[in-house]
Amino acid sequence: MLQDETVTEQLAARLALLLPERAVLFLQGPLGAGKTTFSRFLLQALGHSGAVKSPTYTLVEPYMLGARQIYHFDLYRLTDPEELEFIGGRDYFSDQAICLIEWPEQGQGFLPEPDLVVQLSYQAADDEPVRCIEMQGQTELGRSIVQTMSAHD
Numbered sequence: 798m799l800q801d802e803t804v805t806e807q808l809a810a811r812l813a814l815l816l817p818e819r820a821v822l823f824l825q826g827p828l829g830a831g832k833t834t835f836s837r838f839l840l841q842a843l844g845h846s847g848a849v850k851s852p853t854y855t856l857v858e859p860y861m862l863g864a865r866q867i868y869h870f871d872l873y874r875l876t877d878p879e880e881l882e883f884i885g886g887r888d889y890f891s892d893q894a895i896c897l898i899e900w901p902e903q904g905q906g907f908l909p910e911p912d913l914v915v916q917l918s919y920q921a922a923d924d925e926p927v928r929c930i931e932m933q934g935q936t937e938l939g940r941s942i943v944q945t946m947s948a949h950d
C-alpha cells in the first residue's frame with residue numbers, strides 16, 4: 798500500500814481502534830522508513846497529545862493513556878539482546894500492555910512473539926519518495942486485526 802503521511806495517519810488510527818490492552822507489534826524497516834512516524838500516529842490515535850520522544854537512547858518510553866499502558870521501544874542501539882534484561886525487559890513484556898518495538902531484529906531471542914509485524918519500506922523514485930506499509934498477523938489476534946483492516950480497504 799502506498800503511503801503519504803495522511804494515509805499513514807489514517808492507517809494508524811484504524812489500527813488503534815482494533816488493539817486490545819495487550820499486544821506486541823514489531824515495526825520493521827530500514828533507517829528512515831517511517832517506524833517512528835507510524836508509532837507517533839499510533840500513540841496519538843491512542844490518546845497521546847504532544848511530542849513523541851524517540852527512545853533511541855533510553856531504549857523504551859512508557860505512556861499511560863487512559864487505562865492503557867504502552868511501551869515504545871527503539872532497539873537500534875542495543876548491542877546485545879541481554880541488555881534488555883538490565884532495563885527490566887521481561888517485566889515490560891509480561892505487563893498488560895501494548896508494546897511497539899522498533900528494530901526488533903536487535904532483540905532477537907529475548908522478545909516475545911509479535912502479534913503483528915508492521916513492515917515499512919521506502920524507495921526514492923523520480924525524486925518522489927515511495928513508501929509502503931505491510932502488516933502481517935502472526936497470532937490469532939494479529940491475523941484478525943489484519944483481516945478486519947483489509948476488509949475495509
Ligand SMILES: Nc1ncnc2c1ncn2[C@@H]1O[C@H](COP(=O)(O)OP(=O)(O)OP(=O)(O)O)[C@@H](O)[C@H]1O
Nearest residue numbers: 800801802805827828829830831832833834835928
Ligand atoms: N508516511 C510518510 N509520509 C511522508 N513522510 C514520512 C512518512 N513516514 C516518515 N516520513 C518522514 O521520513 C523521515 C524518517 O521517518 P522516521 O524517523 O519515522 O523513520 P524511522 O524508520 O523511524 O527511522 P530510524 O530507523 O532512523 O529511526 C521523517 O522525516 C518523516 O517525517
